[in-house]
Structure formats: structure tokens, C-alpha cells
Amino acid sequence: MANSPGPQRARKRFGQNFLRDERVITRIVKSIQPRSGDRLVEIGPGQGALTGALLAAHGELDAIELDRDLLAGLRTQFFNYSGFRLHEGDALQVDFAELRGDGAPLRVVGNLPYNISTPLIFHLIAAGDAIRDMHFMLQREVVQRLAAEPGSGQRGRLSVMAQYYCQVMALFSVPPEAFVPQPKVESSIVRLVPWQEKPHAAEDEALLAELVRRAFTQRRKTLRNNLGGWITGDTLTALAIDPGRRPETLTVAEFVALANHPAVTLSAS
Template structure:
């Protein structure tokens, strides 16, 4: 754990927990396997523990940091890397397509605070071809939901929509003592790779998202109850979906088939 903490304290409003364990950092870099032609982007470099390892392995990095109190330290620490570019801003509103420009798709990495993880992932997904893949440190519970399989208690709206857009792979867990200050929850690393060609294509992705949200609104209720006003039992049966099933038993393919059926309508 050679990365000694700087004088700045983690700020609760930014959900900051600074990564300190060199073994974990090395494992993250190994999971990414940066290649010379890659365009790496780090979200929330903090005090630069992972940043330094990525620059040592690759030499080029764009980083986006919201906490302006950390910017000077990052610029000072990495001044001798001419291909290190630091942007002050909120990644939730950052234009990743503009950052990519005419270059290769971005490979995004970051230790994400719980409160922004889901909206940020979908903001990146909305960037389309600008993103090649994402490697994130997240609360373990969130990774379990992202990588869940149908039929289990973790399978839900986040699972369906993330796996509709991406291949999701849970990589490894990270203990609380790898951070300063130590979080009260376990963390995990997840890899998300946007599909080059989606295996199941929704004709209206906004409708799919609304349908999935509606289906999981009350998990204990059946599709017949949760989707009342959207689709009738006869249509569900015609799609070979039992109206008495609960939403957590449906696959991504089945949700897409439902959203594509002409009988599905948004309640007025």
C-alpha cells in the first residue's frame, strides 16, 4: 500500500473513499489490459492512486474530476506525463462523444460513488459508439444486480436494462480496508461492454424501459397485475408468457418481445 494519503480528507457529499491498496490497483489495471492504441478515461481520479498506475502502464489518460480541491494535487503529481489531460466537471453531464472525437472508442474506468453509479452508467451507454468498455468499482450489491440472472432476488429493472445494452461481467470483490476512509459496504469491480449488435432489439427503447419499470413496480405481484392497462392476459399467453409469472422470472428477450408487440400500449 505504497500510495500514501494526501492531506485532503474525503468529502462525504461526493461519496469519496480513496483507494489505497496497491494489490487491488494492480489487479484492476490487469483486468483492463490497456493497449498502446487505447484511449483511457478515468472518472473521479481522487488523489490519483489508480491514475498513477494507469499512466505507468499506458502513458496516456484523460481524467474527469468534480472536486476542485483535488485538481491542483493531480496536476502537480502528474505534471511529467504530457499525455495526461485533466478536466474539471461532473461526469453525469460530460460529453463523452465529444471527448472521443475522431479517435478510437473510449475505455472508461472509475471508482464510482453509490449515489451516481446507475445514472452515470446509463449516461455512458447513451453515448453510443463513443464507449468501448467500462470498468467500475461499485458497491457489491449494485454489481450483483447488474450481473444477476433471471429468477433470483437480485434480478430487476437495473439487471434487465443494463444487460439489454451491455455484456456485464462481475470480476472480483474489494474489501473495505482497501480504502481510506473505509466504507461500510463491500465493493466489487464490474466490466460492462456495450453490445456491437444487440442480441435482442427493442423497436422503442423508451417503451421498453417504461415497461420494465412498470413490471417491477411491485415485485410480489404477477405480470397480469403489474401490466394491467399495458397488455392483456390473452396477449401474454400468445407470446408464451404465463400471466401468472412474476417479473423476476422474465428474460431480457421476453421483455423485448413484450415491448415489440403491437398490442402493448402506454396507459393514458
């Protein structure tokens, strides 16, 4: 691995906490298992701790960094890697299909700040087959919501929509002591693998998204309460869905079946 860079102050506006624990870094790289021909993309390389490990394991990496103060250090630190390509900019504005080009689908990795984690995940999902998989470090609570099973107290809109588009696997937790400065929350690593063929496909994904949004408007209330005035109890019953159930008990398959029911349309909402 390249030498560690000199001290760099974390900037609050970017939600920066720099990963330092070598054992955690090694475990992340092992989870990704980069292989010949892979196209790795790191979002927010920061001071380059994980970047160096990925380059040592694979030799090639595209890195996207928004903080201009970190760019010069990254270029200096990894100048001897001809396969290191550093892009300045906001990952939320990157066209990942264009970044992929005619090459292999992208394998995306990053330590994501809370404020961009959800929009960035869905921005990447929107890139379709340009993305092979994603490995992210997120707040543990976000990972719990992403991976929450039906009936779980953490299950919500994010759970259903992420699982509709991807296989979601919570891998392992990372303690605050692994970072400088130490965050006030626990972190976890999650793997997201976009379905090549969705096990349950909605005929209208915009309708599905609106259905899920409304179902979780007041999560303590029942489907009858949250969807009343739009979807009748008879429609729910026809699909063997009890109107008295709470939204967190529904599977992705049940939400998709409801969205695909001919009586459920956006125009009628």
C-alpha cells in the same frame, strides 16, 4: 507509479473513499489490460492511486474530477506525464462523444459513489459507439443487481436495462480495508461492454423502458397484477409468457418480445 500525494480528507458530499490497496489496484489494471491505441478515461481520480497505475501501464489518460480541492494535487503529481489530461467537471454533464472526437472509442474506468452510479452508467450508454467498455468499482449490491440472472432475488429494472444495452460481467470483490476511510459496505468491480449489435433489439426503446419499469413496480406481484389494465393476459400468453410469473423471472429476450408485440403501445397505456 508517481509518488502518492499527501493526506487529503475525503468529502462526504462526493461520497469519497480513496483506494489504497496496491494489490487491488494492480488487479484492476490487469482486468482493463490497456493497450497501445486505447483511449482511457478515469472518472473521479481522487488522490490518483489508480491514475498513477494506469499512466504507468499506458502513458495516456483523460481524468474527470469534480472536487476542486483535488485538482492541484493531481496536476502536481502527474505533471511529468505529457499524456495526462485533467478535466474539471461533473461526469454526468460530459459529452463523451465529443470527448472521443475522431479517436478510438473510450475505455472508461472509475470508483463511483452510489448516488451517481446508475445515472452515470446510462449517461455513458447513451453516448453509443463513443464507449468501448467500462470498468467500475461499485457497491457490491449494485454489481449484483447489474449482473443478476433471471430468477435471482437481486434481478430488477436495473438488471434488465443494463443487460439490454451491455454485456455485464462481475469481476471481483474489494474489501473495505482497501480504502481510506473504510466504507461500511463491500465493493465489487464490474465490466460493462456495450453490445455492438444487440442480441435482442426493441423497436421502441422508450416503450421497453416503460414496460420494464411497470413490470417491477411491485416486484413481489405477478405480471398480471403489475401490467394489468395495459397488457392483457392473452397478449402475454400469445408470447408463451405465463401471466402468473413474477417480473424477475423474465429474460431480456422476453421483455423485448413483449415490447415489440403490436398490441403493446405507449399510447394505449
